Amino acid sequence: MIPLDEAQRFVLAACPPLERSSRPLEGALGAVLAAPVVTREAVPPFDNTAMDGFAVRAADTLGAPRELPVVATLAAGAAPGRAVGPGEAIRIMTGAPMPAGADAIVIVETTEEPVPGRVRILETVQPGEHVRRAGTDLRPGQEVFPAGTVLGPGHVGVLASLGHRHVETYRTPRVGVLSTGDELVDDARPLAPGQIRDSNRPALLAAAAASGFEAVDLGLVRDDPAALEAALSTAATRVDAILTSGGVSVGDFDHTKRVLGALAGDTMRWMQVAIRPAKPFAFGKIGRVPVFGLPGNPVSSLVSFELFARPALRQMAGHTALFRPRSWAILDDGYRRVPDGKLHFVRVRLTRDGAHRLRATSAGGQSSHQLLAMAVADGLALVPDGHGIEPGGEVEVLVLGEG
Numbered sequence: 001m002i003p004l005d006e007a008q009r010f011v012l013a014a015c016p017p018l019e020r021s022s023r024p025l026e027g028a029l030g031a032v033l034a035a036p037v038v039t040r041e042a043v044p045p046f047d048n049t050a051m052d053g054f055a056v057r058a059a060d061t062l063g064a065p066r067e068l069p070v071v072a073t074l075a076a077g078a079a080p081g082r083a084v085g086p087g088e089a090i091r092i093m094t095g096a097p098m099p100a101g102a103d104a105i106v107i108v109e110t111t112e113e114p115v116p117g118r119v120r121i122l123e124t125v126q127p128g129e130h131v132r133r134a135g136t137d138l139r140p141g142q143e144v145f146p147a148g149t150v151l152g153p154g155h156v157g158v159l160a161s162l163g164h165r166h167v168e169t170y171r172t173p174r175v176g177v178l179s180t181g182d183e184l185v186d187d188a189r190p191l192a193p194g195q196i197r198d199s200n201r202p203a204l205l206a207a208a209a210a211s212g213f214e215a216v217d218l219g220l221v222r223d224d225p226a227a228l229e230a231a232l233s234t235a236a237t238r239v240d241a242i243l244t245s246g247g248v249s250v251g252d253f254d255h256t257k258r259v260l261g262a263l264a265g266d267t268m269r270w271m272q273v274a275i276r277p278a279k280p281f282a283f284g285k286i287g288r289v290p291v292f293g294l295p296g297n298p299v300s301s302l303v304s305f306e307l308f309a310r311p312a313l314r315q316m317a318g319h320t321a322l323f324r325p326r327s328w329a330i331l332d333d334g335y336r337r338v339p340d341g342k343l344h345f346v347r348v349r350l351t352r353d354g355a356h357r358l359r360a361t362s363a364g365g366q367s368s369h370q371l372l373a374m375a376v377a378d379g380l381a382l383v384p385d386g387h388g389i390e391p392g393g394e395v396e397v398l399v400l401g402e403g
């Protein structure tokens with residue numbers, strides 16, 4: 001058996017970032033910037049009012065209450081028209097440009113309108129009050145986001161405010177998923193003796209999509225080396241990475257590792273990783289396309305995805321933070337185990353107690369076929385080799401569904 005980090009290093013070394021691609025802003029959410037974004041415009045582009053009210057010269061409000069004639073009205077979107085002269089006010093709406101001559105805004109709430117065309121200013125204002133100056137959000141020439149930034153809704157908004165219609169990112173991997181196994185059925189027909197339903201493919205397609213990758217269904221392949229070889233070779237021309245499940249253990253019909261060995265040559269490695277679940281794992285490249293030979297047991301395939309495929313695919317997508325965040329938690333019920341040379345990943349549910357400490361409780365049955373516990377878990381607790389953890393002991397947890 002090899003340690004987890006050695007297996008992870010081997011995989012990551014073979015999965016460099018994909019090439020850059022310019023993508024429309026509409027499709028940029030979750031993508032990673034391949035180049036810094038430098039502003040070419042000021043935001044706001046002009047001095048404007050932050051409030052509905054009256055544009056004035058602040059000096060004219062000294063000794064308020066003061067009454068001023070209202071000489072014009074300015075809406076957002078209007079070009080700045082006439083200037084505000086001494087002793088004058090212009091009615092102005094949020095976002096409208098500051099008229100020349102004015103240096104402050106008196107908000108509507110501190111005014112009265114004694115007669116149409118006149119305003120009574122009830123409070124003195126300071127120069128600059130409620131004025132948003134040009135460039136106070138973004139200055140032209142400023143580097144706003146470095147390369148490597150993961151684009152969220154706010155980033156998309158900033159790019160839009162600067163007029164960027166496209167953005168330079170790393171390409172998002174297209175991830176093909178196929179299942180292997182003569183026992184598998186992928187439609188609603190009643191199960192014949194010995195058959196089970198294919199759950200890995202839908203789960204792995206969902207896992208790929210949930211991590212922001214483009215998931216491609218490559219179907220179900222029988223336990224037939226020729227069929228598997230054809231499926232993998234074709235897939236390698238269509239996608240950037242392939243996830244298979246099953247066929248990497250030591251059974252008579254575990255063809256995946258042999259076929260992958262033939263297609264991937266000496267880039268292929270069949271590993272026994274010192275973890276439970278998900279000990280067997282095959283990895284190799286068909287040309288530039290990495291193939292992750294995940295184990296067949298439903299929990300194992302998802303845990304293997306988490307530990308090997310997801311970090312590598314994130315690296316291909318340009319991410320530099322590859323792994324799930326880890327936290328320490330109190331393992332309420334403890335976890336008993338025997339020494340077996342492996343790091344155990346226990347499916348747990350996480351909560352915060354009154355003192356805001358993270359607490360982990362078992363999410364259910366921990367065998368590798370008990371997918372329900374994986375489904376309801378939001379963490380994988382790392383129980384090191386040994387005799388386990390006492391109830392109330394501390395455990396490190398991979399926090400799923402974050403980062």
Ligand code: AMP
Nearest residue numbers: 179181198199200246247248249296297
């Ligand atoms: P294997 O490694 O191919 O021997 O598979 C290990 C176990 O996982 C067996 O019990 C398989 O029936 C099961 N299995 C393999 N592939 C799938 C799948 N796509 N969906 C559900 N169970 C599977």
Ligand code: MG
Nearest residue numbers: 180181246247
């Ligand atoms: Mg199988």
